[in-house]
Amino acid sequence: MRPILLSGHERALTQVKFSKEGDLIFSVSKDHIVCAWYSANGERFGAYKGHQGALWTVDVDPTTTLLATGGADNTMRLWEVRTGKLLKTWDYATSVKRVEFSEDGRQLLAVTEKRTGQLSTVYIYDISPDPSEPAPSEHALRIVVDEQPRVTVAGFSYLNHFIIMGHEDGSVSQWDAKSGEHIKDNYSHEDGMQVSDLQWSADRTYFLTASKDKTAKLHDTATLEVLKTYTADTPLNSAAICPDPQQYVILGGGQAAMDVTTTSQRQGKFEARFYHKVFEEEIGRVRGHFGPLNSVAVDPTGKCYCSGGEDGYVRVHHFDPPYFDFQFEVEREARAESRI
């Protein structure tokens, strides 16, 4: 496969995201710009300008009409995807580390950072999918995370039942999305190793967390039980689940940015790693970035994946036949049996 290199950013990428149909890629970086790209040919559709600081996070609603971004200028902004019009700006006391739309696109959450005098807070807004309707200034729910450590990532579960958060100490927690009550915790990752990413399966019944403890773990949404563990040899920044029928997960990471200059490209381990989702076994790697992978995302239709690196590039890879054909011996046998 020939990767398409998207070089619209001047600084490190922080998150990349596909639209639901996989045709558009949204990327945010520390250079204050949000870019939108066609995944098929790498053409840049446009850019959303207005943020005054580094951007940490981006998400697009399921209909690809609204785009939410959050960054170090202490704002979350809502954009109209098609025109690039800024619809709404929410101001906070600290920077916005994570934004995410719910499954139906009618709710939006923002995670604000814990900093002197401010606690980690998760704000939830009711959003209308129609861009002509004004977005509410008042949050529908606010969860102030006091007893748990700082929140790094968060997301809505299936049917908006729960809000799942990943914390700085490597734990994940579950909260009621209606009342905001804390339900349970699971200290699944090594203590003190932050959860760096949280991505959902297609039906949101399980999710994948990536952590600095060099592992990615598949959790059950309802019980927070760890279903699978994928062990890498480098701190992980991001992990994504490939859609069915391919049973893979993609992990991205690498030597921390501050240590990069002291190591060669080989040692930096700047590769996207593919693991089998069920057997937890590494099946391949894709090289290319000159810095750690800060974010990986998979096309929800399964045709391609992209990775955003510390080197300022987004690399889009359209999968070749070996990706679709590969099976473990037991899988092949099971298929043959079911055919009989």
Added chain:
Amino acid sequence: MATTVQNTPGRTDWAEDGEPELASVLPQPVTTKNKDGTETVVSYYLNEAGKKVKRTQRIRRTVVKKRENPRVAERRQWAKMGPEANKPAGPGDTTTLGENIIFRPQVGFKAGGVQEKAPEEEKKNDALKKMQIKCRICSGDHFTTKCPFKDSMAAPEEGTGEGAGGEGGGDGIDAAGGLGSTTGAYVPIHLRNGRKGEGERMGGKFERDDLATLRVTNVSELAEEQDLRDMFERHGRVTRVFLAKDRETGRAKGFAFVSYADRADAARACERMDGYGFGHLILRVEFAKKADGK
């Protein structure tokens, strides 16, 4: 589509749309369907110099069906915005194509594995081939451990060592004295007193490592061991050639065994020598199997 054009009177070819008065003097284009599914279109037109030109085109029509989500199709038509506004369609200077990456998922993937390990192993093999190897038993060019006469002829040094050690080590506990070793490391009982690694084997000298042994059948009666050795040595180091001979007549029975030092060589030889013409017969070469089915 071509036929509809032909049926429309007065309209002959899109190329002549601008000059209808000239088109009338030109013959109508003729479309014929070929057996292989292509169409041949013969048409006439006037070039810039006013000369009549006959043009023959062979056309194959293929229908490519592509399904696309209507939402995606709609988004493809969106006008670009922001810094990309008013720029032509297609990837601009922010997009480049990287070099091709081969991604082939595999079971038991090892980081930096396949590409780097193979040459290393090859180097080792090469070094082995260049090395001067002399067997301590039969002075052949193979390792002593691989000697075909290992079981029938004992190594000279080993014979003396066994004699000396055998007297000293009456009981098995006196390991160090028994072996005469200086390291003081633990030596398993079955290795003491200069004994070889394996215990007693049932097959005696007839049991061999069959992994790198080929069975050659349909060998000429007049064949000699040396002939076979010469032939098979081309594909790697041959450690043993056994040609079955009739005890009374001294003629070959028609089958032989050839052992290689390296299984890879054996596999290659098996592939190349199978079907090789030797004498007036065609050899059949396959890997020797264990006789019994245990």
